[in-house]
Amino acid sequence: MSWNGSKIKSRTKELGLTLLKVAEKLEVTRQTVNKWIGGQVPRGQHLVSLCRILDTKPDYFFSPVADSLISVPQHRTVRKKRETLEMKNASYELAEQYLNLFRQAPSPIMIPVVRIKERNNENAQKLAEQLRFIAKIPQGKPFDFKFAFKLLYELGIYAIFRSFPDSFKKNIYAFYSKICDQRVVFINSDTNILDLIFQLLHETVHAIRDEQTTLVYDEEEENFCDLVANYTQFPGEYVTNVSLCIDGCGPGMIINKLKDVSSKNAHSIFGICARLKAIGKYPNISIGGADTNLKRGFHTIEEILFENNDPRQYIKMLKELSPLFINLISKQLPDCSEKKFAEWLGLGTSIDAKAVMEELQRAKE
Amino acid sequence: MLLRIAPEMFIDERFECVTVKEVHDEIVQTTKFKSKYPWTRDLKNKIKPLSVPQSKKDEIEHYFSTISALINYGIINKTTGRLFDLSFPDRKIAANTLVLGCKISSGDKDLVTFCRQEFPKEFNGAVSPLGIIIHWIEQGLIIWDDTKQKYLSDWSENREHPQPDKVKATFKKLTGRKYEGS
Numbered sequence: 001m002s003w004n005g006s007k008i009k010s011r012t013k014e015l016g017l018t019l020l021k022v023a024e025k026l027e028v029t030r031q032t033v034n035k036w037i038g039g040q041v042p043r044g045q046h047l048v049s050l051c052r053i054l055d056t057k058p059d060y061f062f063s064p065v066a067d068s069l070i071s072v073p074q075h076r077t078v079r080k081k082r083e084t085l086e087m088k089n090a091s092y093e094l095a096e097q098y099l100n101l102f103r104q105a106p107s108p109i110m111i112p113v114v115r116i117k118e119r120n121n122e123n124a125q126k127l128a129e130q131l132r133f134i135a136k137i138p139q140g141k142p143f144d145f146k147f148a149f150k151l152l153y154e155l156g157i158y159a160i161f162r163s164f165p166d167s168f169k170k171n172i173y174a175f176y177s178k179i180c181d182q183r184v185v186f187i188n189s190d191t192n193i194l195d196l197i198f199q200l201l202h203e204t205v206h207a208i209r210d211e212q213t214t215l216v217y218d219e220e221e222e223n224f225c226d227l228v229a230n231y232t233q234f235p236g237e238y239v240t241n242v243s244l245c246i247d248g249c250g251p252g253m254i255i256n257k258l259k260d261v262s263s264k265n266a267h268s269i270f271g272i273c274a275r276l277k278a279i280g281k282y283p284n285i286s287i288g289g290a291d292t293n294l295k296r297g298f299h300t301i302e303e304i305l306f307e308n309n310d311p312r313q314y315i316k317m318l319k320e321l322s323p324l325f326i327n328l329i330s331k332q333l334p335d336c337s338e339k340k341f342a343e344w345l346g347l348g349t350s351i352d353a354k355a356v357m358e359e360l361q362r363a364k365e
Numbered sequence: 366m367l368l369r370i371a372p373e374m375f376i377d378e379r380f381e382c383v384t385v386k387e388v389h390d391e392i393v394q395t396t397k398f399k400s401k402y403p404w405t406r407d408l409k410n411k412i413k414p415l416s417v418p419q420s421k422k423d424e425i426e427h428y429f430s431t432i433s434a435l436i437n438y439g440i441i442n443k444t445t446g447r448l449f450d451l452s453f454p455d456r457k458i459a460a461n462t463l464v465l466g467c468k469i470s471s472g473d474k475d476l477v478t479f480c481r482q483e484f485p486k487e488f489n490g491a492v493s494p495l496g497i498i499i500h501w502i503e504q505g506l507i508i509w510d511d512t513k514q515k516y517l518s519d520w521s522e523n524r525e526h527p528q529p530d531k532v533k534a535t536f537k538k539l540t541g542r543k544y545e546g547s
Binding site for chain 1: 394401427428430431432433434435436437438439440445447448449450451452453454455472473474475476482483484485486487524
């Protein structure tokens with residue numbers, strides 16, 4: 001956001017006023033108005049009056065796009081539809097709450113950027129292999145949610161948990177944003193961990209791709225991120241083993257076996273089915289409500305973080321899932337207000353911000 | 366927690382206290398108030414958020430937009446040298462305070478400093494919770510007794526923000542009792 005003082009001059013002219021008249025009405029000198037035109041931001045009390053006199057809103061004088069401190073690319077929803085403008089704006093507003101925090105953060109670390117010209121199957125597999133290597137996940141093991149967060153950490157991407165606004169909470173599990181050159185993935189804390197793994201991997205790919213010059217929706221890019229996320233979550237070896245396990249079984253038995261294997265390895269049935277279908281296996285398989293039943297045995301991120309509403313447990317969990325972010329906000333202690341602290345962590349009604357602040361301070365010492 | 370000392374503080378005009386919807390929601394919904402201050406449950410009906418006419422609402426909204434624009438631009442706190450970073454509820458509190466000409470009672474120094482630095486003309490200053498109690502006693506709105514002193518001693522147990530020394534001295538002079546917190 002930058003101050004555009006020259007607009008005072010143009011707006012004054014538009015309204016048929018003079019700068020001297022504006023200065024008089026504001027009870028300031030003409031020189032003061034000149035300073036504002038030259039780039040100095042007026043005090044709040046003068047800005048309020050200035051907007052009244054020039055019949056405009058404060059945002060008129062600030063240019064949000066000019067320096068692009070925040071970017072929120074337009075992505076798609078969980079049902080693979082394009083985000084609406086309302087959702088995009090709400091995402092931007094959420095990211096905006098962290099602007100000053102990241103402005104005061106240490107410079108971003110070097111983050112690998114993947115520039116792939118051809119967004120094809122072969123390149124998706126190669127990238128998936130690299131991501132699995134970075135996360136240090138054992139060979140043949142599918143990603144669980146903890147490895148997905150570990151990957152974010154290894155790549156220097158901040159993970160922030162929030163209960164998303166009503167306008168998009170049912171449509172978006174997570175979204176990628178860049179704030180002051182720092183890469184950030186916002187995660188809806190109401191999301192079940194089984195739903196979250198694939199989405200986190202998808203957003204991770206967006207974060208390291210970072211080659212979009214515009215923020216417009218790119219269907220091909222979305223499909224490529226999906227493909228990489230699929231290969232990253234389910235390596236070929238694992239998919240083959242699952243396939244061998246269910247080969248020759250009847251439809252009911254297949255679902256039961258898929259449920260067992262998914263439960264044991266903490267991933268959704270839908271995800272592994274999609275991978276099986278992609279290799280031409282069981283194209284007509286229907287899982288019905290099996291995934292919903294399976295998810296009942298797993299928690300949402302919020303349930304994991306706020307278990308027992310214990311601040312110590314909360315900090316411990318947050319350090320495990322989002323060490324970069326917790327380090328960043330612990331550096332703001334003890335200067336930040338309780339309310340801002342609660343907002344950053346999305347504490348909402350679950351846990352006392354003051355107790356968490358004290359716990360974090362103790363952990364720091 | 367002043368509400369426990371004067372449950373009528375938000376509904377009886379004589380107490381000269383108002384709160385905004387965001388603070389009301391915080392008191393009613395958050396765990397802190399449910400677990401740390403269980404007595405708030407019985408006083409829920411006494412916490413009425415401020416109701417303002419439409420003309421004032423527009424003005425409050427105008428102030429809120431201005432405050433948000435300044436915060437997002439990145440205004441530096443001249444006392445600490447750091448950026449001001451007010452939360453959404455704090456921006457609402459600031460906007461209401463400035464338009465309605467109230468004083469702020471908050472432990473958040475940033476909020477008070479922001480209002481003082483950016484709106485010196487409109488801002489009427491801050492008042493400590495103990496200062497409010499003194500005002501009520503002086504106005505004859507409450508009578509200080511053992512029960513109220515017991516409620517006040519809970520403040521130190523809950524590590525409420527420190528009260529100014531001058532106000533603590535006035536309190537002792539007025540009630541003959543010591544404020545036990547910091």
